[in-house]
Amino acid sequence: MTESRGLVLIVEDERHISDVQRLYLTREGFGVHVEADGSAGLAAARRMHPVAIVLDIGLPGMDGIAFCRALRDAGDWTPVLLVTARGEEADRILGLELGADDYLTKPFSPRELVARVKTVLRRAAGPPGPPPTGSAGRLSVDPVSRTVRRDGEPVELTATEFNLLSHLLRHAGQVFTREQLLSQVWGYPGYRDTRMVDVFVSQVRAKLGDASPIRTVRGVGYSATAPGP
Incomplete structure (x- = not known):
């Protein structure tokens, strides 16, 4: 396995979902670490400094909203891709307001997940073209x-x-x-x-x-x- 693209932290309590996410991200050259609850995920984010976080909203213990709030309150601006259920629009909007960078709604294609992770990383690196000055x-x-x-x-x-x-x-x-x-x-x-x-x-x-x-x-x-x- 190569980690040339950096480490992605997955925080997801449904094992069958996180296993597929890990498989597809690993195939694309990412290192992957998985946690199944919010508190452990937040500790892993602080310890491992991933390049991106794939964060389920409906987590046991500390949910994804509280996770995102704690991360941003600590000044950590690692790109966050929220994973939400169809009925969680209010939580999805709140997550974006708290500083999440994007979201995916279940069910989704694992290829779309990989594409979204790559996209948030490109955005974190900055847009192409002459930068604004002054x-x-x-x-x-x-x-x-x-x-x-x-x-x-x-x-x-x-x-x-x-x-x-x-x-x-x-x-x-x-x-x-x-x-x-x-x-x-x-x-x-x-x-x-x-x-x-x-x-x-x-x-x-x-x-x-x-x-x-x-x-x-x-x-x-x-x-x-x-x-x-």
Whole structure:
């Protein structure tokens, strides 16, 4: 087994599901570690520093929502891919608001799982193309360290939140539909759940406050004001 792609932590209490996840991720060159409950998974995340976490919401003991909250509260921004049941939409949205990067709804193809893990890792590495530079009003963006400051104070953004903000600033003044953002930021062309875009825009705005350059274009989508020199 090769670990050239890094270690993926799976936190899943259904053994038959985690076994399939492990099999497919291992075939793609990932190292895989599995835990069956939230508390053990959180301890493993802190101990092993995985490149990504595949996290079931419906876990015994500490559930996936509490796991995600504890992880982000500790300043750990490892990409998290939530796994949810069909009836867990409210938990799924809450998980995204707490800093999860993406989600899959059961049942899903294991090939889709692998594709999603690769995608969140690409997003964590940063989008292609010239990075945004300088500032947008009271906001400054450093594309090298992938950090954002508001009035000189650091603002913690997840990889996906940073990429969304960067994409809009890179194309300042251009209006994007939700479908275009899903394709160009998330890498999901043709994906139907545009609600995810709204959740992430809301999160970025909440973190940036009135310094946010993101504007809603009613009936179309989102845009960003042009950064200063």
